[in-house]
Amino acid sequence: MTQRVITADGLAKLVTEWAKKGAVYAPVKAGSKDWTEFRRVTSLKETDFSRVNTKQSAKGLLFPQREVMLRFKDGKSEEPAAPEEQVILGIRPCDAAAIAFQAKFFTGQGQTDPYFKARLDRTTFIGFACNTPAETCFCTAVGGSPSGTRGLDLLLTDIGGKYLAEPVTDKGAALIADMPDPAIGDLERKLAEKCAEQMPQAIDTAALKRRLDSGFEHPVWDELNLACVNCGACTFLCPTCHCFDVTDEERKGRGARIRVWDSCQFCIYSQHASGHNPRQTARSRYRNRVMDKFKYTVDMVGELSCVGCGRCIIECPAGIDVRETVEVLTRQLPEAAEKK
């Protein structure tokens, strides 16, 4: 599909136009705080693309932390109205890939989650390629790229006051059909390559998976989990984590069925109605998270559930670094024979 060039003014006009037709979400500086968050905007002026990643990923725009599934009153229930059309502008390639992963999970296993699907169908993803990685970025180690297009409709690359726009889908191409063709050669690729060069080498995730396949009871887990405090910060900030809990809130015959994010790090997550809890210990919960990222989702939907955004590294109150965890596991777990 034809690449185009968009000037800053051109992008500003587009944003204003899109905001008239639906919601536009983009990174915005979070008040007095030193980070950015996806917020609804009506003009490009409100946005701030200076950070590599937003504090929270964009996952909440398709899978909100708190979502009303239905409301009920006197024995009758009512489903919420269809979500509005939305444009997510300035999503990084890692976060977009994470939503593509979630789409596989929510819609690709013979079951379709109607709430996620309704939002996905009404969302346009406009990505921002990364020109400079953060210290904690490692998308290149887990199969991603700072200029990856997975999950996107359109990828923008900042080429100094202007943006090179690369359509990924017809929807993306239509957005920029009126823009001029670029006179610039392979600048975008060069910028992305330069960024990728600064990032870590790929992890042999297939070998790691084979190690994890037979490493469930290995004593390495006894040491690895000790520093972990079992909070859910990593899971809630993770762009691929997708677990939820459903509760009914009811008072005098009226109420709502609500789903909220849940975290495998919480003791109640795996507690059965009988009171039995198969993951009673901090050790087993920590192991579950690592296993989930690098083994379980590979078994379930055929891919890792880590996109290398680095949020868990930045925010872990115990200073745990998943790159280090992977390194220790690769070093200590014996590699099982490859299954035929």
Place this chain on the structure above:
Amino acid sequence: MSREEALRKRARELLESKQVVMVVGHRAASTKGKAQPAFIAKPEDAESLIFDETCGQNLAGHLLKVKHLGKIAVVTKGCDSRSILVLLKEKQLDRAQLHILGVGCEGVKEDGKLSDSCITCEYPNPIVCDEMLGEPAPGDRLQTLNPKPQTGELTSDERWRELSEDVSRCIRCYACRQVCPNCYCPVCFVDASQPALVGKTTELSDNMVFHIMRALHMAGRCVECGSCARACPMGIDLMKFNRKAAQIVKERFNVVAGVKEDDAPALTVFDPNDKQEFIR
């Protein structure tokens, strides 16, 4: 010998002589400016121990995870020692099974800035310890350098508005609870499910119930180490709640948590002379 060298030497000696089975301390994390709790069981691993301005984790709570192993040595700055005292009084730790390696603390930094709790800290040195490594930190130096953050100067409405704004950012990851050395209930009230006591959503009302109830549970026990505020990924100053509670406990009962070895926790004591103006 620097303090860090002394720390490593003593840790190694204690492990080699089998006086302790583990040394709980800090080691450098992979990202700059961050430390990670370290659980050292082999004498040769003592080399990874550090103690500097990045070591903001209160290690007292981590002791509860490893106390079953035997006698533990723990690197202890002022606030850690206060938490240990609270845990001893609450019968969660056994003093005979602890070897406290005291260190004077010059304050913990986050992103190069002195943590709020360290600005107001009156106890940079351990209240209780078996040996001091290095020199004690000067007592009130930090306070005189930095003004105390304002608390309790607002009207009730203003305070509610401010706290609502803060708490509305909460994502209920419970990092505050999990890093708190004095939050150790086997089942937290927010995790109770039969029946559920608190809504699990991020609605303001649910978030507020969680934070207010937690603050009340901490009253008279919180040692104001500030771990919760530093742990919060959403930058909520959770110490606003805890500072206020500590201030009230001090005013009404003249008790400061974890600064004396022999007093009882403020809210476990009934004194007929307590002010009881709420009973009419």
